[in-house]
Amino acid sequence: MYQKIITIVLFMGLLIWNPGIMQRVELIGYDYLIMNTEPVQNENILIVDLDEDLLKTYGGWPLPRSLYGDLITTTNAIAGFTVLMPNPDIRGKDYDEYFAMRMEYQPTVLASAASTQVTGINPHVGTAQIGEDPTPWLYQYPGILPTASTLESSARGLGLVTATPEIDGVTRRIPLVASVESKLYPSFALELLRVAVSDPSYQLKTTEEGVSWVRIPNYPLMNTDANGRIFLNWNTKFYKQTGLEFLEKPIEAPFVIFGTTAEGITNPVPTPAGAKYPHEIQANILHNLITGTAPSQPTWASGVEILATFIGLLLLAFATRSVYLSIPALGLIVGGSLYGAWHLYKSSYLFDVSGIVIICIGFWSIHTFLSFLSEYRQKLRIKQQFGTYVSPDLVKKLQ
Numbered sequence: 001m002y003q004k005i006i007t008i009v010l011f012m013g014l015l016i017w018n019p020g021i022m023q024r025v026e027l028i029g030y031d032y033l034i035m036n037t038e039p040v041q042n043e044n045i046l047i048v049d050l051d052e053d054l055l056k057t058y059g060g061w062p063l064p065r066s067l068y069g070d071l072i073t074t075t076n077a078i079a080g081f082t083v084l085m086p087n088p089d090i091r092g093k094d095y096d097e098y099f100a101m102r103m104e105y106q107p108t109v110l111a112s113a114a115s116t117q118v119t120g121i122n123p124h125v126g127t128a129q130i131g132e133d134p135t136p137w138l139y140q141y142p143g144i145l146p147t148a149s150t151l152e153s154s155a156r157g158l159g160l161v162t163a164t165p166e167i168d169g170v171t172r173r174i175p176l177v178a179s180v181e182s183k184l185y186p187s188f189a190l191e192l193l194r195v196a197v198s199d200p201s202y203q204l205k206t207t208e209e210g211v212s213w214v215r216i217p218n219y220p221l222m223n224t225d226a227n228g229r230i231f232l233n234w235n236t237k238f239y240k241q242t243g244l245e246f247l248e249k250p251i252e253a254p255f256v257i258f259g260t261t262a263e264g265i266t267n268p269v270p271t272p273a274g275a276k277y278p279h280e281i282q283a284n285i286l287h288n289l290i291t292g293t294a295p296s297q298p299t300w301a302s303g304v305e306i307l308a309t310f311i312g313l314l315l316l317a318f319a320t321r322s323v324y325l326s327i328p329a330l331g332l333i334v335g336g337s338l339y340g341a342w343h344l345y346k347s348s349y350l351f352d353v354s355g356i357v358i359i360c361i362g363f364w365s366i367h368t369f370l371s372f373l374s375e376y377r378q379k380l381r382i383k384q385q386f387g388t389y390v391s392p393d394l395v396k397k398l399q
Helices: 002-017 020-035 052-057 065-072 093-105 188-196 243-248 278-291 301-319 323-345 354-386 392-398
Strands: 040-050 078-081 108-115 126-131 143-145 157-160 173-175 177-180 183-186 201-207 210-215 229-231 236-242 255-260 269-271 274-276
Touching: 002 301, 002 354, 020 323, 020 354, 040 243, 040 278, 052 243, 065 078, 065 093, 065 243, 078 188, 108 188, 157 183, 157 188, 183 188, 188 201, 188 255, 188 278, 236 243, 236 278, 255 278, 269 278, 274 278, 301 323, 301 354, 323 354
Parallel strands: 040 236, 040 255, 078 108, 078 255, 108 157, 126 201
Antiparallel strands: 108 143, 173 229, 177 183, 201 210, 269 274
């Protein structure tokens, strides 16, 4: 029994340590759940690619900002650009002023990027904070890449497009809110939704375990992990047009998000669904904010995982005395864990059971082997003691 207690302590320590290989297995499990969800068609968001053909038509990169002004007034949609604009238009201030004038009439959100290489902040909207101070839990940055002043004052909103890759370099989660010099800044998609409903702020709830949810009033709560992140749901399909197609005959939608796809300008971001451009990722976030269906890892997940693993190990500690008990017990633990993870996912919660499954299978394998080895040694000892003067049939019965 002492061996089993020591093994339980070691395996529980491994679970709490959570080494890199276990984190990768956890992420692969999340990918499987998300990627196998039934696809849905979004009807609210149009994605417009600023591609090579558009650049060729308008003289290359950077595009004249007067074109951006024409793009946003082609429809009545709430517009957003994931193109960063830290400097004035190289063609002259008239191009910026034209774009700024158009933004006065058509609500538009511009992108900004949190950075570790600059200092300073942008104008930011108020936040209705509920509960604890969220700052210690959020991603921290020393500054934000500024937006050209003429455009900054005319845009209805400025939102962050910063990505946060996982341990394997793949982007699965995006923070809805980040902290820069102790001030809170919303993501680009969150700012688009706020501008659409003309709300002066957004709401954020924090508990002792971390950030709990973020939302725009009149829209569903968006559950997040402790750091204010949500997982991206890759089962959503969006209507798409190129820049030239949009100028000629735009598809009507409440939101339109513009982003560059021309080679060598914007690097696509690696995701479980393949390489995606920033405006595609922000469209994904916006869809989840509108529907309230983004999968998230609840703040209580780690505690429940540790408790479930401990209970499973205790069950196996008694069950491994007999192979006829241990196999059904292991099947119950593994099957119950997988069913629980799937059931929680249908409620938009991501609960990691890979640690429970790996550790319980490891514990069962070790002690089933040790039990077999102990039994084999006992049989061998009996054979050595009685095999020289007792009939083989009687030795088998003694074994």
